[in-house]
Amino acid sequence: MTVLQDRKGFVLLLLCTGLLLAFAASLVFGQTPITMEQAAQSFLSYNDDSTEHIVVRSDRLPRAVIASVTGASLAVAGALMQALTRNPLASPSIFGINQGAIFTVVIGVVFFSASSLLSLMGLAFAGAAVAAVIVYFLGSIGRDGLTPVKIVLAGAAISALFQSYTQGILVLDEAGLQDVLFWLAGSVSGRTLEMLLPLLPFIITALAASLLIGRAVNLLVTGDDIAKGMGQHVAALKAFMGVLIVFLAGSSVAVIGAVGFIGLVIPHIARFFAGNDYRWLLPYAALLGAVLLTAADVVARLLIMPQEVPIGVMTAIIGGPFFVFIARKGVSSV
Template identity: 60%
Template structure:
């Protein structure tokens, strides 16, 4: 069975050069394997880049869309749309996911900025943890009150690439592409920003504008990813640290390397998810959590720097 779980390189090449709609292998590659690979690559890159931007924006090595409640906010809005308004259209749910991510990000940033000292790493962690718990409890309450609709949103909660198609990616891909290109173009500005806001302002940088652009980019990347595959955590947490270990502290390199490593990680996680309990699949979020939780604890214990 394992031998037929994945096509050989020869079958893949032949499926593209000499596609035969009557061939089971060719159809499987075009309708299942290729979409999974592309979606895993795009979503993994988006989550990792969002994590790198969040860590720079908040000056916190523990920042990521999953640990700061942005993914939880997106999931809650999707659950509300699905259970309360009976919305199942992918494009409509995408906008609900974006709205949830935006609301969660605004609340976390607002709570973390309260007080005389403004935004600090400790306050942003506390605010993110609180919002994560809040939206998670709201989501659970919604599912308890509407058990009949639980199956309709279960895949959003667990996270999965299986069953997604390239048609589902199409509404989100232009926004993710624009956000990704924008992030790549902010590397030099972020390098100046992370040296300190006072220094950046003294060098003529428009810090407020940079923060707004970074925040919107994070929301698009995180919200778009949740809209496609559901809740997949920890990719944005530890991938930026891996990128820093490889290329140093220059965000002109951290951001593209984070994208590449994030895409590779999610594709690998999807591969593992299909192998663990063949012929069934382990939820993708379980695999990324299994990898990410130990790294999360390591960062918390060692106090890894965010620069």
Template identity: 55%
Template sequence: MVLRTAGAKWSGILAGLLLLILFLCGSIVLGYTDVTLKEAYQAFFHFEQTNKHIIIKDVRLPRALIASVVGASLAIAGVLMQALTRNPLASPGIFGINAGASLFVVLAVSYFQSISLQGMAWVSFLGATVAAVTVYAIGSVGRQGLTPVRLTLAGAAIAALFSSFTQGLLVLNEKALDEVLFWLAGSVQGRSLEYLSSVFPYLAAAWIGSLLISRHINILIMGEDVAQGLGQRTGWIKAVSGILVVLLAGGAVAVAGPIGFIGIVVPHFARSIVGQDHRWVIPYAGILGAILLLVADITARYVIMPEEVPVGVMTAIIGTPFFIYIARKGLKST
């Protein structure tokens, strides 16, 4: 059921934020080491050098915050990409942006002795940009010009190509393989807040930018001719949206590796709740993306306990059936 009134939508955001806080608390207390809410409270306000307190502050809290930020960023990137391409399957993973960021990170790890976290973020942004520009250029070639189908095919091809390059680099460089193998599966485990702080300013700026252009996105999805007829500078809106997608996807990959399906699944859930108005779709997608990645991360801790499944594997398990459903629905409508 779609929420119609502004009051209902604001109430939905409040409910989503409360649910997000609940899962943040769950991420802090749930796992192999049993922790109670009281112990979590004491770790923050009456810290002692106990094992549980150290786990809460140095492991669980950074993990929960990183999962929330990465999930929100990937979901908003998916909203922007699906709106720009008018393709329900568009996402940073499907269009090769995650693969481009991953390739450049692996290149940096392979050929530089040491690279700072800030440098890692910029390398990831560069890889995401190269992938985005390449996909756009390939999709625009030909008399038909840029179409959703051509973009999807170009994105799939570039994703496969860059993934192959990444695998080849790892085969040739065992040092890089040891350092990034778990990261490449998509994981928020073992990350400190330094990883998040190195990219958070860019991600926060991209969140704000996405909200600022949401009204223009609403006009753009009506069609190129309609948007231009209403005086919109469509080229400028597309360029800004592309930059925002690169910041969101590149920053997320720099922190947690290439996590898939969040950008495909969450925008559809958000639109099913608030309709097509991107002034509401974007904040709803951000909240739902954070919640979904938190749920996937909590679940990943229990599947093969005491070991953990990378959260990217869990999002694939959750997202693959929905991806197939959307793909079949799209084929039937053509």
């Protein structure tokens, strides 16, 4: 057991190193060439006459921080979703979070002329939360309470409903499409730390709480009857996990838009290293999600310079084939 824990701890250390490397790459790679020395000097002795220092502090640092935080949040939310629904293909979008966020943003832009990023962020978070609450409520109706099948069906129905409403509104007002294109594709370009700060306390609290319930989640995935027999308050734990998912995924969507596949792909990669022990799987997922989204942002800005590929497109390129692989393999354990 000690050897196994030492190995897992070593992999965790490697993931931390990988995150540091991805973060450093995010600071130096881009349309404006910047050396590691210049990036370091922008923090140690900032010079507002230096173009490189301004680029690092005003653009690349916020992008790296936001990509790391939201990547970790989406990955942990996905791991909790798969445990909650006992469905290996589950991800935050199954709660209708992405679609609910986009729908409220479209409503705000088209009917209320909302334009500021902060107001759009508020609308996105509210829509994500409302969609998740509706799905959880519908999935809990009935004699058996919340079941994997019911919540999957409820999530699919609500997602399709919000998506059809969104498309209908955009067809009536094509001009609004340009204003919400960012939310449809997902991106960290143009994001600032001021946009993340209002949500950061919620994200940090939700991440910390998620890491602390690993043992309880281990018991939950063995089955409701066994968990109840061991004295666990199953309904309360499921509700708490739902709240954590809303805060983690809802906050991420509010900041960077609809970025898919992180919540689906990362938990499976984490499971490959950590097994099904959520005490290790959740921190692995957080680090892997941060590394993947930060690295995806670096590739997105280099691929077709001087323009950028939306980061949501990059994650889809990575996650799409992985989704097909999981579906064909028929993974059943979470």
